[in-house]
Amino acid sequence: MRRAHTVDQVRAAEAALMAKLPEGTLMQRAATGLAVAISNFIGFTYGARVVLLIGSGDNGGDALYAGTHLARRGAEVTAVLLSDKYHREGLAALLKAGGRVADGGGASADGQPAAARAIAVADVVVDGIVGIGGRPGLKPEALAAVKLAEEHQVPIIAVDIPSGVDVDTGETPAEHVKAALTVTFGTHKICHLIDPAAAACGPVHLVEIGLDLPPAPVESLQDPDIRALYPTPTGESDKYSRGVLGLMAGSTQYPGAAVIATSGALAGPIGMLRYVGPDPVAEAVRAQHPEVVAGEGRVQAWAIGSGLGDELDVDKIRELLDAEEPVLLDADGLKALDDSGDRANVLITPHAGELARLLGVERHEVEAERLKHARQAAERFDVTVLLKGSTTVIAAPDGQIRVNTNAGAWLATAGAGDVLAGLTGAFLAGGLTPIDAAAVGAYLHAAAANLASRGGPITAMQVSAHVAEATRQVLLEE
Numbered sequence: 121m122r123r124a125h126t127v128d129q130v131r132a133a134e135a136a137l138m139a140k141l142p143e144g145t146l147m148q149r150a151a152t153g154l155a156v157a158i159s160n161f162i163g164f165t166y167g168a169r170v171v172l173l174i175g176s177g178d179n180g181g182d183a184l185y186a187g188t189h190l191a192r193r194g195a196e197v198t199a200v201l202l203s204d205k206y207h208r209e210g211l212a213a214l215l216k217a218g219g220r221v222a223d224g225g226g227a228s229a230d231g232q233p234a235a236a237r238a239i240a241v242a243d244v245v246v247d248g249i250v251g252i253g254g255r256p257g258l259k260p261e262a263l264a265a266v267k268l269a270e271e272h273q274v275p276i277i278a279v280d281i282p283s284g285v286d287v288d289t290g291e292t293p294a295e296h297v298k299a300a301l302t303v304t305f306g307t308h309k310i311c312h313l314i315d316p317a318a319a320a321c322g323p324v325h326l327v328e329i330g331l332d333l334p335p336a337p338v339e340s341l342q343d344p345d346i347r348a349l350y351p352t353p354t355g356e357s358d359k360y361s362r363g364v365l366g367l368m369a370g371s372t373q374y375p376g377a378a379v380i381a382t383s384g385a386l387a388g389p390i391g392m393l394r395y396v397g398p399d400p401v402a403e404a405v406r407a408q409h410p411e412v413v414a415g416e417g418r419v420q421a422w423a424i425g426s427g428l429g430d431e432l433d434v435d436k437i438r439e440l441l442d443a444e445e446p447v448l449l450d451a452d453g454l455k456a457l458d459d460s461g462d463r464a465n466v467l468i469t470p471h472a473g474e475l476a477r478l479l480g481v482e483r484h485e486v487e488a489e490r491l492k493h494a495r496q497a498a499e500r501f502d503v504t505v506l507l508k509g510s511t512t513v514i515a516a517p518d519g520q521i522r523v524n525t526n527a528g529a530w531l532a533t534a535g536a537g538d539v540l541a542g543l544t545g546a547f548l549a550g551g552l553t554p555i556d557a558a559a560v561g562a563y564l565h566a567a568a569a570n571l572a573s574r575g576g577p578i579t580a581m582q583v584s585a586h587v588a589e590a591t592r593q594v595l596l597e598e
């Protein structure tokens with residue numbers, strides 16, 4: 121499990137630990153881990169050219185002490201001071217170890233400020249501009265240094281967070297660093313898991329510093345968590361006890377959606393699928409998947425919505441929403457959602473455009489503030505929300521948040537959402553709660569897509585065809 125905490129939680133845990141330790145211990149732990157990560161990233165230390173961008177807070181202190189470690193091992197370390205305030209002891213240590221300070225202003229013999237020259241030829245630039253105390257955006261001097269690194273294609277390693285992003289929401293309302301690697305301390309922060317900020321982090325490396333933290337508001341499940349949640353059959357299981365899913369999807373207008381959603385559902389943990397829809401569509405489904413039973417009967421959960429088009433029976437869907445069995449509502453089915461009734465067993469799986477319609481806002485607003493809007497919808501409709509996208513945000517009505525971060529870009533293909541709806545619905549029928557079903561469904565869907573794609577294009581049916589292998593890899597790995 122990856123856990124992300126808020127800035128306030130991190131500060132409280134830091135204060136409690138600092139009270140027990142000699143002054144400066146935590147920063148030294150952070151800086152040591154950071155120095156190792158920088159060395160590993162470059163691949164060598166002696167002779168490496170490292171530029172540190174130093175802001176006014178402890179984030180700059182971490183960078184200065186990490187630079188000190190590297191300078192002691194023969195790296196050429198140059199600090200660029202972006203503020204009159206900076207970590208004095210950190211800079212003194214760096215200078216003592218042989219590092220230097222480059223002037224950002226006055227031009228030297230070749231007409232360039234020393235800072236600009238150092239950045240242009242650096243192996244790596246370290247972003248110690250701001251950490252968890254930072255407001256979104258970059259000041260002009262910091263922005264100029266970051267742009268220069270980008271221009272010269274010098275990779276930037278972010279200390280704790282890419283400076284300029286909003287740490288607690290993952291929003292990026294202003295200019296920010298785009299890191300090749302982020303090295304963080306104690307725990308993940310929310311911006312590491314939620315886009316658009318997560319995309320600006322690159323891979324995130326966590327350095328343990330011994331913080332004792334409360335439960336995390338945002339979690340991201342990993343292989344062992346999926347393994348623990350998966351409704352694996354036992355010797356006593358039969359097709360009914362494994363769970364039966366009712367699927368209401370596809371239409372004479374979009375028969376393919378039914379076939380694709382079925383392929384996703386059958387790749388999940390259920391023992392049986394009942395398809396409910398127009399006869400010609402049921403025939404198309406059974407032509408591809410002869411194991412499907414057509415017509416209504418007892419089910420443990422419903423997946424409703426993919427490709428219903430105009431053939432939407434709103435009254436029937438609302439009846440199912442009010443019934444006891446959990447319901448996954450997707451695509452056209454979302455038109456039947458209203459904010460009345462007890463919906464605790466309902467999971468909706470909109471993309472940004474569909475969520476925007478539900479909330480009466482613009483699509484770009486949802487994309488820019490994914491966490492906020494997923495939370496809002498969960499509260500307003502009393503449902504669990506799985507907001508599809510590059511990082512999938514899952515919000516439960518009780519405030520729990522899960523994030524799925526393993527999806528590759530090739531997954532953005534027609535029908536992939538139908539596979540996800542079928543597959544995730546199958547986990548509801550298999551007995552998982554809406555938030556667990558959403559997290560496990562999204563994870564295996566993305567893992568299957570990665571297996572199918574291996575860096576190339578994929579179709580939705582290829583995704584469902586790889587779910588079994590992705591599942592096997594997760595269940596058998598120890």
Ligand SMILES: NC(=O)C1=CN([C@@H]2O[C@H](COP(=O)(O)OP(=O)(O)OC[C@H]3O[C@@H](n4cnc5c(N)ncnc54)[C@H](OP(=O)(O)O)[C@@H]3O)[C@@H](O)[C@H]2O)[C@@H](O)CC1
Nearest residue numbers: 134146147150177178179250251252253254255257259280
């Ligand atoms: N917590 C922990 O467990 C540990 C924390 N550690 C480290 O400490 C870091 C937090 O340090 P921190 O509190 O000193 O804040 P930090 O982010 O460096 O600077 C904030 C200052 O910058 C300014 N400023 C704000 N926005 C700005 C902007 N956009 N552009 C420019 N300037 C801006 C603002 O000052 P102002 O401008 O208001 O005078 C504000 O006061 C943390 O991320 C981690 O790296 C580790 O050492 C060990 C364990």
Ligand SMILES: [K+]
Nearest residue numbers: 247250279281
């Ligand atoms: K930073």
